[in-house]
Amino acid sequence: MWAGIFYALAAGLMWGLVFIGPLLLPEYPAALQSVGRYLAFGLITLPLAWLDRRQLRLLTRADWLEALKLAAIGNLLYYLCLASAIQRAGAPLPTMLIGTLPVVIAITANYRNAERDGRIAWRRMLPSLLMIAIGVACVNQAEVAALKTANRADLLTYLSGAGLAIIAVACWTWYPLRNADWLRHHPDRHPRIWASAQGVATLPLAVLGYLLLWGGMNTTQVDFAMPFGPRPQYFIGLMLIIGLFASWIGTLCWNKASQLLPTNLAGQLIVFETLAALTYAFILKRQFPEPVTLLGITLLIAGVMTALRNKPE
Numbered sequence: 001m002w003a004g005i006f007y008a009l010a011a012g013l014m015w016g017l018v019f020i021g022p023l024l025l026p027e028y029p030a031a032l033q034s035v036g037r038y039l040a041f042g043l044i045t046l047p048l049a050w051l052d053r054r055q056l057r058l059l060t061r062a063d064w065l066e067a068l069k070l071a072a073i074g075n076l077l078y079y080l081c082l083a084s085a086i087q088r089a090g091a092p093l094p095t096m097l098i099g100t101l102p103v104v105i106a107i108t109a110n111y112r113n114a115e116r117d118g119r120i121a122w123r124r125m126l127p128s129l130l131m132i133a134i135g136v137a138c139v140n141q142a143e144v145a146a147l148k149t150a151n152r153a154d155l156l157t158y159l160s161g162a163g164l165a166i167i168a169v170a171c172w173t174w175y176p177l178r179n180a181d182w183l184r185h186h187p188d189r190h191p192r193i194w195a196s197a198q199g200v201a202t203l204p205l206a207v208l209g210y211l212l213l214w215g216g217m218n219t220t221q222v223d224f225a226m227p228f229g230p231r232p233q234y235f236i237g238l239m240l241i242i243g244l245f246a247s248w249i250g251t252l253c254w255n256k257a258s259q260l261l262p263t264n265l266a267g268q269l270i271v272f273e274t275l276a277a278l279t280y281a282f283i284l285k286r287q288f289p290e291p292v293t294l295l296g297i298t299l300l301i302a303g304v305m306t307a308l309r310n311k312p313e
Contacts, residue, residue: 004260005269007253012272014250017242018079019094019277020284022086024238028229030083035209036235038075040243042203048248049196055189059197066182067194071202074175075247076209081168089161096139096296097165099274102304103132104173105267112177113263116184120310128310131303138296176267180258191255199248265311271304 021033049056059067085094103125110120183194214226229235257266278297282289289297 001261004257004266007257007260008266008269009272011250011253011257012270012274013276014245014253015273016276016280017246018082019086020280021238021242022083023281023284025229025231025235026087028235029213029224030087031080031209031213032229033083033239034076034080035206035213036239037079037242037247038071038202039206039210040239041075041199041247042206044240044243044248045196045199045203048192049200052193052196055193056197056200059193063182064197064201066178067197067201068205070175070179071198072205073171074179075198075202076205078168078171078175081164081171085161085163085165085168087161088164089158093139093158093162094165094168096136096274096300097162097169098172098277099271099300100132100136101169101172101274102268102271103129103307104169105176105263105270106265106307108173109177109263109267113180116263119313121313124310125307128303128307131299131306135296135299135303138292138299141292176254176258176270177263179255180263180266183255183258184263187259191259192252194255195248195251198251265308268304268307271301274300 018037021037022030025033082094082098085097106120107125107129110125179194183189183191186194210227217224217226224230257269261269278289288294
């Protein structure tokens with residue numbers, strides 16, 4: 001149990017890094033940051049996969065197809081929506097919406113995997129759900145209040161960012177459940193092998209996405225210096241850092257936690273990602289959260305800590 005919690009904490013600290021990428025590269029399109037991150041992930045995985053080539057050969061066609069699905073939805077589509085949401089709505093609201101994942105995943109797993117992992121009574125989950133909902137509402141109120149003096153276009157941009165964050169939540173509700181299914185059904189496979197398989201599966205998708213994006217920009221004559229933008233060394237370095245730490249190491253740690261913990265408990269521990277992301281974002285901005293935002297963060301933490309006390313039966 002404690003080993004699983006440690007791995008979940010390590011994964012959260014790594015994943016929190018993805019929230020600062022769009023803030024450090026605001027002039028870069030979200031789609032380019034998405035394919036760039038996972039192109040780096042795939043390239044970093046290649047030498048690691050070569051070392052594990054014997055065990056990777058044991059994976060079936062169905063295993064590789066599952067890895068491809070996880071890579072497309074849990075990696076590329078999720079990060080594309082998240083990066084776009086952060087660029088449109090700022091970091092706090094998308095981060096807090098992603099912060100609902102612990103409870104969303106717990107509820108879904110509670111009914112989907114009850115036979116395998118146990119069930120938590122609905123009445124015991126209600127207090128934590130209310131805290132999470134009120135926390136998100138607090139952050140939403142603080143952000144919208146800051147835009148009241150702006151024009152209508154800015155408000156619509158903000159709302160579209162919130163919508164993209166909700167799509168990201170849906171992607172990452174699906175991903176850990178399907179990922180845990182494979183890991184729990186293959187307890188003899190090392191989590192590192194599955195992390196490498198996802199990285200290898202991600203690479204062709206990222207290459208294809210990069211080429212399509214490059215061609216689309218040339219066709220529409222977008223004023224952007226492809227292939228690496230106006231700050232190529234900064235962009236490449238940041239993508240390699242996020243690809244290594246957030247993608248490969250984060251996936252490895254999460255795979256290990258998924259093997260050691262029930263899904264409805266492991267899902268709640270994604271709160272570590274939210275807390276890390278909020279910390280990184282406010283440190284980067286060199287500012288302290290607004291009182292209402294701070295209240296929302298406090299309610300989020302309290303809600304998830306309350307949920308952690310509910311053990312599956």
